[in-house]
Each structure stands twice: as structure tokens, then as C-alpha cells.
Amino acid sequence: MNNSMGNKVAVFRREHFNAAHRLFNPDWDDAKNEKVFGKCALPHYHGHNYELEVKVTGKPNPKTGYVIDLKELSDLIRREIHSRFDHKNLNLDTKEFKDLNPTAENIVIVIYDLLRPHIDKKMDLHIRLYETPRNFVEYPV
Amino acid sequence: MSIVYLTRAEHFNAAHKLYNPAWSHEKNEEVFGKCANENWHGHNYELLVTVKGQPDPDTGFVFDVKRLSVIINEHVTEKLDHRNLNMDVEFMQGKMCSTENLAIGIWEQLKPHLPAGVELHCIKLYETPRIYVEYYG
Numbered sequence: 001m002n003n004s005m006g007n008k009v010a011v012f013r014r015e016h017f018n019a020a021h022r023l024f025n026p027d028w029d030d031a032k033n034e035k036v037f038g039k040c041a042l043p044h045y046h047g048h049n050y051e052l053e054v055k056v057t058g059k060p061n062p063k064t065g066y067v068i069d070l071k072e073l074s075d076l077i078r079r080e081i082h083s084r085f086d087h088k089n090l091n092l093d094t095k096e097f098k099d100l101n102p103t104a105e106n107i108v109i110v111i112y113d114l115l116r117p118h119i120d121k122k123m124d125l126h127i128r129l130y131e132t133p134r135n136f137v138e139y140p141v
Numbered sequence: 142m143s144i145v146y147l148t149r150a151e152h153f154n155a156a157h158k159l160y161n162p163a164w165s166h167e168k169n170e171e172v173f174g175k176c177a178n179e180n181w182h183g184h185n186y187e188l189l190v191t192v193k194g195q196p197d198p199d200t201g202f203v204f205d206v207k208r209l210s211v212i213i214n215e216h217v218t219e220k221l222d223h224r225n226l227n228m229d230v231e232f233m234q235g236k237m238c239s240t241e242n243l244a245i246g247i248w249e250q251l252k253p254h255l256p257a258g259v260e261l262h263c264i265k266l267y268e269t270p271r272i273y274v275e276y277y278g
Contacts, residue, residue: 044225047183
């Protein structure tokens, strides 16, 4: 048996969803929102193709050789994330962002919290979220 | 005659929905599915504008690509970026905001602003990394 068999491996699943949003703090007036958030605060929303990378790290199960069945991870992401956010307005159509500014930072934390309870506690979970091909965030760090 | 094709890539983010106001809500859902979501969804659009012409013997340029970028920004991306395509964009008023129609609209915005000798060849517009359209006028 290979000595490296008990080592941790990271596996990744990539998914994507499209959504509209705007960045807006309801405690501020329009001028302050525009000053802080610029075009992202425009009232009629804009949108993105979000690309999501879900990383699960742990020791492969000796019986299957899997850290996690990637088909099951894909189904989980579809059920918990895609169904909530794809082709939605994050501000108007989701309960998660009813009172939370849908910045990439807040979205990545929400995605982590939605997935974490469904993944074996022995495994580490790490999320990377691309808002555009040039802007992306990671959680936890 | 040595014709060369020159392309400038730009990008913008926008919200839209596919919804025909002449149809019922049910018919819109049947035809456009999730894209008909009442409260909009959105995309990172990638725009490739290709012009063609003969390189100028003095500069070697088909067209100064910085000037091309300024024209695209002034007449297209400034009007589309971080906007709602259905509500905020004058040149899409009264049209369905499909990627096809948006590419035609962009062509019509740019064509009058290119100098003689520089011919608009193609608008290639990505709605997602996996979906794009091309329009050749």
C-alpha cells in the first residue's frame, strides 16, 4: 500500500448562476449610496454571471477512494444554491439578502453557511466566488 | 489590397429579462423559462467589435485601437454598463432584450461613428462564457 493513502486531498466542483443585484445601504441616502457604491447602486439593478468553486478537503474514503462523491456535491449545490439564486434578483427574490447587502463578500459567506451543514464535519469546506472574470472572493480565510 | 481585421474587446454588466408584454405571464414562462423572471436577472457581457480595412502606410494601423475603444465606450458600454437593459437603455426601447437584438443594437450605435475607410465587420457578444452571438450587418 502506498504510504500517501492516508493524506488529505482537495476536490473541487465548479458551478455557475446568473443573477441581478444592486449594492445599497437603506440607512444611507441616494447621494451617499452613489458615492460609496458608484454604478453598482443604480436603482434598476445590474447583473452578473457568477462562477462558483466549491473545494472540499479531506482524506479519501478507503472503500470508495472518494473525498466526496462529486455528483452528490453537484446535486447539493444545485439544490441549495442554484435553486435559490439562479436567474433571480438577489435583493428582491431571495430571503437571504432581504436585509443583507449582496456584495460578493456577503454572497460567499451565505453560500458557505448554506452548504456547510450538508458536508461531513471531517471535511474542510472552502468557497471561491467569481462575480466577474476579474473580481472574486474566497471564504473562509 | 491587404485587408486586415482588427478586434477590440470590452465588457459590461447588466440586468435584463426576456418578456414579451403582448403575451400572458404563462406564455412568457413557457417560452422564456427562468429568463422571464419578473424581477430581472443579469450577466457579465463580453463584447468583441471587429473592424476591417487596409493598414495605413504611415501608421501601420487599420484604425487607432485606442480611438476604437473610446468610441465603443462612449456609444455602447457607457449606456449599458451596470444598467437594466429593458428599462434604462434608449436604443433597446420597444425591443426584446435578447442577446441577438442587443448585438444588432450595438452595431447600429457604432456604425455611424467609424471614419471612412474603416468598415464595421462583426459584433460578437457573449452573454455567458457559453452563449454568444455574432452579427455581420
